[in-house]
Amino acid sequence: MKYLIAEDEKELQQSIATYLSREANVCETASDYREASEKLELYDYDIVVLDINLITGSGLELLKKLKEQNKKCGVIIISANSSLDDKLEGLDLGADDYITKPFHLAELNSRIKAVLRRGQFGGNDSITFEEIRLDTLARSAYVNDKPITLTRKEYDLLLFFITNQGRVLSKAIIAEHLWGDDSDLLDNFDFIYVHINNLRKKLTKAGAKYIQTAYGSGYKFIAD
Amino acid sequence: MKYLIAEDEKELQQSIATYLSREANVCETASDYREASEKLELYDYDIVVLDINLITGSGLELLKKLKEQNKKCGVIIISANSSLDDKLEGLDLGADDYITKPFHLAELNSRIKAVLRRGQFGGNDSITFEEIRLDTLARSAYVNDKPITLTRKEYDLLLFFITNQGRVLSKAIIAEHLWGDDSDLLDNFDFIYVHINNLRKKLTKAGAKYIQTAYGSGYKFIAD
DNA sequence: TGATAGCCTTTAAATTATCTTTAGAATCTC
DNA sequence: GAGATTCTAAAGATAATTTAAAGGCTATCA
Numbered sequence: 015m016k017y018l019i020a021e022d023e024k025e026l027q028q029s030i031a032t033y034l035s036r037e038a039n040v041c042e043t044a045s046d047y048r049e050a051s052e053k054l055e056l057y058d059y060d061i062v063v064l065d066i067n068l069i070t071g072s073g074l075e076l077l078k079k080l081k082e083q084n085k086k087c088g089v090i091i092i093s094a095n096s097s098l099d100d101k102l103e104g105l106d107l108g109a110d111d112y113i114t115k116p117f118h119l120a121e122l123n124s125r126i127k128a129v130l131r132r133g134q135f136g137g138n139d140s141i142t143f144e145e146i147r148l149d150t151l152a153r154s155a156y157v158n159d160k161p162i163t164l165t166r167k168e169y170d171l172l173l174f175f176i177t178n179q180g181r182v183l184s185k186a187i188i189a190e191h192l193w194g195d196d197s198d199l200l201d202n203f204d205f206i207y208v209h210i211n212n213l214r215k216k217l218t219k220a221g222a223k224y225i226q227t228a229y230g231s232g233y234k235f236i237a238d
Numbered sequence: 239m240k241y242l243i244a245e246d247e248k249e250l251q252q253s254i255a256t257y258l259s260r261e262a263n264v265c266e267t268a269s270d271y272r273e274a275s276e277k278l279e280l281y282d283y284d285i286v287v288l289d290i291n292l293i294t295g296s297g298l299e300l301l302k303k304l305k306e307q308n309k310k311c312g313v314i315i316i317s318a319n320s321s322l323d324d325k326l327e328g329l330d331l332g333a334d335d336y337i338t339k340p341f342h343l344a345e346l347n348s349r350i351k352a353v354l355r356r357g358q359f360g361g362n363d364s365i366t367f368e369e370i371r372l373d374t375l376a377r378s379a380y381v382n383d384k385p386i387t388l389t390r391k392e393y394d395l396l397l398f399f400i401t402n403q404g405r406v407l408s409k410a411i412i413a414e415h416l417w418g419d420d421s422d423l424l425d426n427f428d429f430i431y432v433h434i435n436n437l438r439k440k441l442t443k444a445g446a447k448y449i450q451t452a453y454g455s456g457y458k459f460i461a462d
Numbered sequence: 463t464g465a466t467a468g469c470c471t472t473t474a475a476a477t478t479a480t481c482t483t484t485a486g487a488a489t490c491t492c
Numbered sequence: 493g494a495g496a497t498t499c500t501a502a503a504g505a506t507a508a509t510t511t512a513a514a515g516g517c518t519a520t521c522a
Binding site: 204207208210211214215227229230 | 479480481482483484
């Protein structure tokens with residue numbers, strides 16, 4: 015999972031980011047309207063935590079743009095005052111949930127989880143593809159209802175594949191989504207081969223082989 | 239796609255080139271003003287990554303010249319300081335985007351992709367010609383919505399044909415665009431025959447035959 | 463109009479690049 | 493510190509690209 019925290023109060027931003035980076039693979043931040051807008055244009059996120067009262071521009075504006083571009087990421091609004099108007103307008107514009115300052119990080123986290131569940135996984139805690147089922151709460155995987163044990167990276171990789179089924183995913187895209195762009199690894203993607211291989215072995219052993227190699231460009235997850 | 243990296247810090251230049259050469263067909267470099275200027279005059283590029291602070295001459299100067307020559311390539315400026323002036327001036331002069339040092343290679347890559355999308359493909363991820371459709375994100379090709387598997391060179395060749403439809407493309411032009419000028423291959427273009435033949439076979443088999451031979455001058459892609 | 467030289471098509475083999483797989487070292491987690 | 497996970501390195505397998513070569517086609521000029 016890849017999150018973006020758009021919040022201009024540096025301290026709050028940092029504490030949110032620190033807390034959530036335990037949950038997400040990649041947790042990036044934006045400190046003003048421009049940065050947030052730019053990052054949203056450049057990258058795909060699963061979740062955006064958006065402060066409505068960004069100093070340099072309205073979060074609502076940003077939200078509007080986001081939804082016009084038809085991005086599929088979930089949006090959770092932070093509003094400073096408890097004025098209902100902002101919240102309602104935000105929800106009208108397509109935000110998935112809101113939270114009012116001050117709040118507990120744990121609450122934000124569980125709201126995010128709820129949004130992910132509702133949005134990406136169709137209101138369900140589990141997401142399925144053919145005979146594969148992922149329990150997103152427990153982060154566990156099943157093939158034909160028999161559990162298979164996956165490591166964290168394997169689970170993340172499988173989830174990324176399933177949520178992007180049919181699309182060719184280059185090693186660069188996979189690396190960006192699972193490792194972020196702040197890593198030393200990024201001049202050498204070879205380690206991805208190993209994870210692909212490990213995941214493939216486990217899936218194949220359980221009778222599910224959907225990871226196809228697109229020679230020279232990446233991998234794709236597809237039913238034959 | 240053909241990129242030029244105009245950057246005089248050797249190390250940075252190399253790491254950019256290494257990263258981007260996974261994405262582009264041809265990724266050439268220029269280490270000073272003269273070299274960059276020369277290459278831009280001689281060859282066509284889809285993207286130029288241009289350091290504004292080239293030691294031996296101003297990148298802005300180069301940009302100005304480029305735009306006067308009305309080249310259609312996308313330009314992304316690298317600026318060392320975060321001084322807004324340089325950036326704004328750059329954008330004024332026709333740069334398509336800018337990025338400030340230090341930056342992540344993945345970000346540069348995403349910006350390039352965005353510029354290409356906006357510019358060359360009219361803001362769209364897929365590009366069509368009659369019953370052929372290319373999904374530029376997935377690097378996959380369809381004829382009448384049925385997928386056809388192309389190798390990397392075949393895909394690149396087809397994309398080059400479609401984006402230059404109707405125009406006679408000499409083998410030299412094709413070679414320059416798909417292989418660059420730094421190769422040993424270039425005193426003998428015969429290998430292009432093989433790629434043309436392979437691509438033709440696949441397209442014909444799928445019911446699309448648009449590659450016409452212009453005897454003695456090249457090939458062109460055209461509806462009958 | 464038919465001989466010829468240059469250009470193109472096609473196939474197969476050689477070379478090169480990319481991917482798979484394994485084993486073990488480094489790192490993280492409890 | 494023990495066990496699991498993640499990453500590195502390298503050898504082997506597979507697919508793509510290039511080379512080479514034989515034969516067909518096209519324009520040109522006797």
